[in-house]
Amino acid sequence: MKRFVLIVNAFKDKNLAQTHSLSSYIRTRGGSCRYLVSVDDQENICTVRAGDIPQETECILVLGGDGTLIRAARDTVESGVPLIGVNMGTLGYLCELETENVYEGLDFLLHDEYMLEERMMICGLREKAFISRAFNDIVIHRSGALSLVSLTVYVNGQYLHTFRGDGMIIATPTGSTGYNLSAGGPIVDPKAQLLLLTPINSHTLSQRSIVVDANDEIVVEVDGRHTRHDDAVEVSFDGDHGCRLAAGESICVRKAQESAKIVKCSRISFLEILRKKMQTMH
Secondary structure, three states: OOEEEEEEEOOOOHHHHHHHHHHHHHHHOOOEEEEEEEEOOOOOEOOOOHHHOOOOOOEEEEEEOHHHHHHHHHHHHHHOOOEEEEEOOOOOOOOOEEOOOHHHHHHHHHOOOOEEEEEEEEEEEEOOEEEEEEOOEEEEEEOOOOOOEEEEEEEOOEEEEEEEEOEEEEEOOHHHHOHHHHOOOOOOOOOOOEEEEEEEOOOOOOOOOEEEEOOOOEEEEEEOOOOOHHHOEEEEEOOEEEEEEOOOOEEEEEEEEEEEEEEEOOOOOHHHHHHHHHHHHO
């Protein structure tokens, strides 16, 4: 790999110091590099699209944290360019590199010593119209009044259950360590092919996540006692607003045709990364 694009969270990389240092390092070793700002120093999100990535790019280096990497993977997936994350945040499950070993990692990439992992993504459709993709999760959650929402879930057209609580998370394996984890869902290997359904603060004594096949089609319908404004829910894609659903409306979630390519330049297993992160959290 010689041709790089840096996608940068400038709020975490103050004055773009790390960005300029990495760009210089790449150029002095015969590579080319340009950078795009994903989050500015005031924390305003500036979306980087697939069309912003030059066609000759071989690798996208994402500086920030898991959130920056998730957004970049989702928004640039159509470019087909693999990504690698540099963690400049507090706790990152997804970023391969840390600031203390990023130059060593660059050496591996510059000498073509790396592996690629395919990570599945999901997409949401409303009345068969595409809304957006998600790398981590699609979350259907309450909006406005602090009252329970009632969501009826169908899998491949078959009724599964009606969940009452704060909402529902539909997560990819990569997203299992995100909101799904906070809501009590299981952690799974990010290379797996499956979907996780995790209720949010379910109004029951036996809240459980449900694991379904990656090729299953999930429909979540909003129930309502009345067709009222406060029965509406929000649908978020990787934490970003996607759409609003009123009572009686539904969203269909399925595996996306595209998958994200994540660069690995070490042979450290997911379990070892998980163990280290869990020790950090204590």
